[in-house]
Amino acid sequence: MKQARLFTPGPTAVPAEVLESQSRPLIHHRTDTFKEAFAEVTAGLKTIMKTENPVVVVAASGSGAMEAAVVNITAPGEKVIVTELGKFSERWRDIASAYGVETVSVEAEWGAPVTPDAVERAFAEHPDASALLTTHSETSTATLQDVEAFARIAHDNDALIAVDGITSIGCHDVRTDEWGLDALVGGSQKGVMIPPGLGYIALSERAVKKMEAGRQPSFYFDMVRALKSAAKNDTPFTPAISLVFAMQAALRMMLEEGIDTIIERHKSNATAVRAAVNAMGLELLAKTSPSNATTAVMAEDFATDITKKMEHEHSVKIAGGQGKLSGRIVRLGHIGHYYPQDMRTMMHAFEQVCGDLGLVATTGPGVTALERSYAGGD
Amino acid sequence: MKQARLFTPGPTAVPAEVLESQSRPLIHHRTDTFKEAFAEVTAGLKTIMKTENPVVVVAASGSGAMEAAVVNITAPGEKVIVTELGKFSERWRDIASAYGVETVSVEAEWGAPVTPDAVERAFAEHPDASALLTTHSETSTATLQDVEAFARIAHDNDALIAVDGITSIGCHDVRTDEWGLDALVGGSQKGVMIPPGLGYIALSERAVKKMEAGRQPSFYFDMVRALKSAAKNDTPFTPAISLVFAMQAALRMMLEEGIDTIIERHKSNATAVRAAVNAMGLELLAKTSPSNATTAVMAEDFATDITKKMEHEHSVKIAGGQGKLSGRIVRLGHIGHYYPQDMRTMMHAFEQVCGDLGLVATTGPGVTALERSYAGGD
Numbered sequence: 001m002k003q004a005r006l007f008t009p010g011p012t013a014v015p016a017e018v019l020e021s022q023s024r025p026l027i028h029h030r031t032d033t034f035k036e037a038f039a040e041v042t043a044g045l046k047t048i049m050k051t052e053n054p055v056v057v058v059a060a061s062g063s064g065a066m067e068a069a070v071v072n073i074t075a076p077g078e079k080v081i082v083t084e085l086g087k088f089s090e091r092w093r094d095i096a097s098a099y100g101v102e103t104v105s106v107e108a109e110w111g112a113p114v115t116p117d118a119v120e121r122a123f124a125e126h127p128d129a130s131a132l133l134t135t136h137s138e139t140s141t142a143t144l145q146d147v148e149a150f151a152r153i154a155h156d157n158d159a160l161i162a163v164d165g166i167t168s169i170g171c172h173d174v175r176t177d178e179w180g181l182d183a184l185v186g187g188s189q190k191g192v193m194i195p196p197g198l199g200y201i202a203l204s205e206r207a208v209k210k211m212e213a214g215r216q217p218s219f220y221f222d223m224v225r226a227l228k229s230a231a232k233n234d235t236p237f238t239p240a241i242s243l244v245f246a247m248q249a250a251l252r253m254m255l256e257e258g259i260d261t262i263i264e265r266h267k268s269n270a271t272a273v274r275a276a277v278n279a280m281g282l283e284l285l286a287k288t289s290p291s292n293a294t295t296a297v298m299a300e301d302f303a304t305d306i307t308k309k310m311e312h313e314h315s316v317k318i319a320g321g322q323g324k325l326s327g328r329i330v331r332l333g334h335i336g337h338y339y340p341q342d343m344r345t346m347m348h349a350f351e352q353v354c355g356d357l358g359l360v361a362t363t364g365p366g367v368t369a370l371e372r373s374y375a376g377g378d
Numbered sequence: 379m380k381q382a383r384l385f386t387p388g389p390t391a392v393p394a395e396v397l398e399s400q401s402r403p404l405i406h407h408r409t410d411t412f413k414e415a416f417a418e419v420t421a422g423l424k425t426i427m428k429t430e431n432p433v434v435v436v437a438a439s440g441s442g443a444m445e446a447a448v449v450n451i452t453a454p455g456e457k458v459i460v461t462e463l464g465k466f467s468e469r470w471r472d473i474a475s476a477y478g479v480e481t482v483s484v485e486a487e488w489g490a491p492v493t494p495d496a497v498e499r500a501f502a503e504h505p506d507a508s509a510l511l512t513t514h515s516e517t518s519t520a521t522l523q524d525v526e527a528f529a530r531i532a533h534d535n536d537a538l539i540a541v542d543g544i545t546s547i548g549c550h551d552v553r554t555d556e557w558g559l560d561a562l563v564g565g566s567q568k569g570v571m572i573p574p575g576l577g578y579i580a581l582s583e584r585a586v587k588k589m590e591a592g593r594q595p596s597f598y599f600d601m602v603r604a605l606k607s608a609a610k611n612d613t614p615f616t617p618a619i620s621l622v623f624a625m626q627a628a629l630r631m632m633l634e635e636g637i638d639t640i641i642e643r644h645k646s647n648a649t650a651v652r653a654a655v656n657a658m659g660l661e662l663l664a665k666t667s668p669s670n671a672t673t674a675v676m677a678e679d680f681a682t683d684i685t686k687k688m689e690h691e692h693s694v695k696i697a698g699g700q701g702k703l704s705g706r707i708v709r710l711g712h713i714g715h716y717y718p719q720d721m722r723t724m725m726h727a728f729e730q731v732c733g734d735l736g737l738v739a740t741t742g743p744g745v746t747a748l749e750r751s752y753a754g755g756d
Contacts, residue, residue, distance in 0.1 A: 003403055011619060014404045022400035022620065025381055026392045026573050028695055059439045059575050063615040064598045098597040189616065195404050197437050197575050197618030217595065219476040220442045237441040238567065240575030240618070241389060242400065317406055 004317040007346045009139050009167055009294035011189035011196055012336030014246075018194055021249040022242055029241050035233040037248045042230065044251030045200055048191070048259050049169055049184055051176035053202045056226040057247075059240040062166040062187030063091060064221065065199025069162040069183040070095045070133065071216035072223040073207050078130040081106060081122045081159075083114040083150070086140035087323040088164060092133035099216045104129060110141045110325060111285040111296070116149035123157040131160040131182075136168035140322040142296035142331060143286040144172065148179045155180060160206055166190055167293040170254065171266045171335045182207040190293070191262075192254070193336045194246040203227070253337075266292040269334040269343050272373035276347050277332075279369030280360050285329055293335035294319070299328065302359045306330050309356065314349035340374050382695040385724045387517050387545055387672035389567035389574055390714030392624075396572055399627040400620055407619050413611040415626045420608065422629030423578055426569070426637050427547055427562055429554035431580045434604040435625075437618040440544040440565030441469060442599065443577025447540040447561040448473045448511065449594035450601040451585050456508040459484060459500045459537075461492040461528070464518035465701040466542060470511035477594045482507060488519045488703060489663040489674070494527035501535040509538040509560075514546035518700040520674035520709060521664040522550065526557045533558060538584055544568055545671040548632065549644045549713045560585040568671070569640075570632070571714045572624040581605070631715075644670040647712040647721050650751035654725050655710075657747030658738050663707055671713035672697070677706065680737045684708050687734065692727035718752050 006013045027033055038057070045055045058065055070092070074080060079102040082093045093103045106122045108114045114134075123129060132154040136147050147163050154161040162183040165174055169184070170191020176184050181204065188198035203211075203223060211224055220237065229236045254262060270292035277284055277297050285296035299306055303320050304327055310316045321329040332346060347370050355363035384391045405411055416435070423433045436443055448470070452458060457480040460471045471481045484500045486492045492512075501507060510532040514525050525541050532539040540561040543552055547562070548569020554562050560582040567574035581589075581601060589602055598615065607614045632640060648670035655662060655675050663674035677684055681698050682705055688694045699707040710724060725748050733741035 003405065006404065006406060008406055011404055011406060011616070019401045019403065023397045025397065026384065026389055026567075027381065028384060028386055028389060029574075031695075059437070060442065060598065061437045061615040061618070064438065067598045070597075095597045098600070099595045187616070189404075189619075195618065195620035196407075196616045197621055217477045219448075219473045220438065220445045220599075222476070237439040238389070238565070238574045240439070240573065240621075241567075242573035242621075243575055243618075317409075319408075 002315045004311045004315045006317050007333045008317055008319040009331055009333040009335055010187065012193055012333065014195060015193055015250065015253060015337045017253060018246050018249045021245045026241060029239050034241065038239070038244055039233040041244055041247045041251060044255055048254060049174055049176045049202050050178065051202045053176060053204050054227055054230055055200055055202045056223055056230050057198055057200045057239070057244070058221065058226070059197065059237070060199045061196055062185065062199050065185045065187065065201050066091060066164060067095050068199070068201055068221035068223055069185050071099060071218040071221050072211040073131055073160050073162055073183055074099065074101050074216060075214045076100060076216060079104065079126060079128055080131045080133050081119065081126060081129045083119065083134045083145065084108070085112065085114055085135070085143055085145070086110050086138040088139050089135040092164070096133060111143060111287070113143050113145040113289045116146055116153060119150055119153050123153060123159070127157060129157070129159055131162060133162045135164040136174065137172060137291040137293050139167045139294065140325065141285055142291045142294045144289045144291040147181065151179045151181055160210060167291065167335055170262060171293045172291070173263050176202055180204065188243060188247060191335055192247060193250045194243060197240050198243045198247060265339070266334065268374065269338055269340070270295060272343055272370045273332055273334060273347065275373040276366040276370040279365040280351060280354065282360070295332045295334070296329045297332065299330050299359065302357050303327050303330050305357055306353050309353045310349050314353070316346055316349040318346070343370060380693040382689045382693045384695050385711045386695055386697040387709055387711040387713055388565065390571055390711065392573060393571055393628065393631060393715045395631060396624050396627045399623045404619060407617050412619065416617070416622055417611040419622055419625045419629060422633055424580070426632060427552055427554045427580050428556065429580045431554060431582050432605055432608055433578055433580045434601055434608050435576055435578045435617070435622070436599065436604070437575065437615070438577045439574055440563065440577050443563045443565065443579050444469060444542060445473050446577070446579055446599035446601055447563050449477060449596040449599050450589040451509055451538050451540055451561050452477065452479050452594060453592045454478060454594060457482065457504060457506055458509045458511050459497065459504060459507045461497065461512045461523065462486070463490065463492055463513070463521055463523070464488050464516040466517050467513040470542070474511060489521060489665070491521050491523040491667045494524055494531060497528055497531050501531060501537070505535060507535070507537055509540060511540045513542040514552065515550060515669040515671050517545045517672065518703065519663055520669045520672045522667045522669040525559065529557045529559055538588060545669065545713055548640060549671045550669070551641050554580055558582065566621060566625060569713055570625060571628045572621060575618050576621045576625060644712065646752065647716055647718070648673060650721055650748045651710055651712060651725065653751040654744040654748040657743040658729060658732065660738070673710045673712070674707045675710065677708050677737065680735050681705050681708050683735055684731050687731045688727050692731070694724055694727040696724070721748060
């Protein structure tokens with residue numbers, strides 16, 4: 001069987017240019033060549049995050065980078081507010097709890113974002129909260145949150161804001177500096193299109209001041225130490241060298257395309273996919289504020305069969321649901337290196353499989369709506 | 379200039395078979411293919427560590443895996459004994475201190491191992507110590523320690539033993555189960571011959587009991603959670619997929635060669651290199667208990683020029699000193715995918731450069747001694 005192509009919301013398909021970079025002989029990290037690559041990677045990450053803040057790259061998954069945010073911007077005994085709208089936003093609470101931080105959860109129905117009003121009320125009830133831990137694009141429900149408004153509220157309440165940008169960076173417009181995001185966390189296997197294993201984090205001046213004043217116990221994720229190394233294009237521990245070169249290759253492609261063009265491409269793909277799903281008569285999970293990273297479709301009892309048939313009969317690997325949405329939704333991924341022809345491949349397979357399984361009565365309206373959307377139609 | 383080949387004690391040269399595995403399209407980690415690879419990797423790591431203990435693979439550098447050992451086998455308020463004989467063994471103390479653990483250091487002159495007697499005395503003075511954090515092969519000084527004896531002493535004192543095996547696994551005979559090592563930590567860019575970015579840790583039943591009873595705050599390095607996932611060939615967070623496939627390729631090569639043959643090959647290479655250095659009239663840093671991972675040579679004022687000339691004129695990348703040995707020694711690496719022909723390349727370059735710089739009067743005795751050693755001579 002042909003190896004299925006990834007249409008999952010991470011890991012995403014890795015471009016051939018990036019794969020090629022991984023087959024070159026390894027070079028040592030204490031060399032000018034590596035330091036130049038590391039500097040280029042850091043600068044590229046700043047560009048796609050629209051920030052002048054220092055950026056730290058860690059050899060860890062995105063969850064490790066989230067922990068780096070928590071242990072550095074909170075101190076023992078503090079209280080934080082967490083928005084909860086899906087599996088990954090719940091992780092903020094789990095990490096903070098692991099360090100004995102008191103957490104106040106502001107919840108939304110899965111598929112909806114937490115409203116700025118709800119965050120405002122939480123701060124009114126808990127004026128002693130020192131930080132808001134929140135999520136830009138919640139991957140498990142394909143939902144986007146208004147972190148710009150959240151940042152304003154957090155700062156009005158003298159609190160810091162940490163944002164999980166793992167599936168928004170390189171996909172949505174993330175204006176780190178303009179919005180004042182204090183800790184913005186990213187992962188490598190998403191918009192940056194490389195294999196998993198690298199996390200990165202942009203830290204504001206406020207965040208740096210806070211961590212220098214006192215933070216949670218930590219060594220590997222000590223950002224005070226990491227920032228000192230980063231200022232010299234270095235890392236405190238052996239970096240994941242091959243993945244750094246992968247990121248160099250990927251960021252070169254991204255900067256050549258331009259971050260705003262990339263954001264528009266994701267918007268165009270996501271809009272077309274949502275139009276196709278609607279035209280098929282299926283229901284979107286995220287109706288009011290969908291993310292452009294992935295599209296979650298209500299599929300109830302059909303979900304597992306859809307993902308299996310798409311993989312085995314069409315070599316198209318999509319994702320199912322997570323947590324309480326497991327077996328109830330499918331997620332059609334479009335974060336990363338995806339163009340209209342890829343969306344055609346994915347939506348053709350999806351519509352055929354939905355037809356085969358009897359979830360839709362006729363096939364055709366989906367791909368027709370996809371094309372109409374790309375052509376600028378309604 | 380030709381890209382210099384790595385003869386550093388990590389990262390080490392990555393075999394072509396492993397590099398090739400990195401250029402294949404990425405597959406998703408929630409698939410049977412990945413789980414099979416992950417199971418194969420875990421089994422392979424157990425073979426080279428000679429253990430039946432469960433093994434956890436983390437997306438992090440070796441230092442991250444060391445932190446995983448500390449946070450899981452120590453609890454807040456405890457006291458540990460640390461052997462200090464170089465830069466990496468000091469890291470145990472730094473990590474434990476970051477978590478508020480009281481540390482008792484047993485020091486050795488850099489270039490010498492800590493003796494079992496000294497460890498025995500430390501436990502006699504500190505019978506309340508709950509763990510010994512120690513190092514099998516100290517990379518910064520090329521020194522091997524008797525962790526078998528250390529384990530006996532720790533257990534006699536009802537303490538656990540955590541061992542940094544980062545440059546001993548896949549190089550020296552590491553008998554995890556026979557010696558009773560409770561937490562054995564490894565890294566990917568050493569004996570396992572792949573790029574950096576994966577750490578791994580084997581945990582004894584004693585260690586598991588201890589961590590279940592109470593441990594330091596941690597989330598990403600929570601081994602209780604990781605072991606539950608590992609039992610299902612899964613990971614709690616997105617694994618570094620491409621590096622796992624690299625490890626699969628590397629471990630296949632290693633198991634084909636056989637771990638005991640690999641250990642003998644490292645011994646043979648290290649013995650030959652030390653004979654060559656002695657024949658050149660140069661001084662070894664580690665005289666009494668040298669590691670077979672790397673050979674540290676006293677080079678005083680010549681150290682920096684030697685490493686530079688070897689790289690630029692011979693495309694052979696060796697390492698200098700670290701910490702207080704910076705600029706005073708060179709380290710000739712032979713951990714990993716190295717055979718007699720590679721040692722010839724390295725020692726020829728080293729001897730020529732030492733001759734050019736006037737550190738040795740004549741060239742020839744080094745490579746002659748190398749050959750004599752391989753031929754079974756004295």
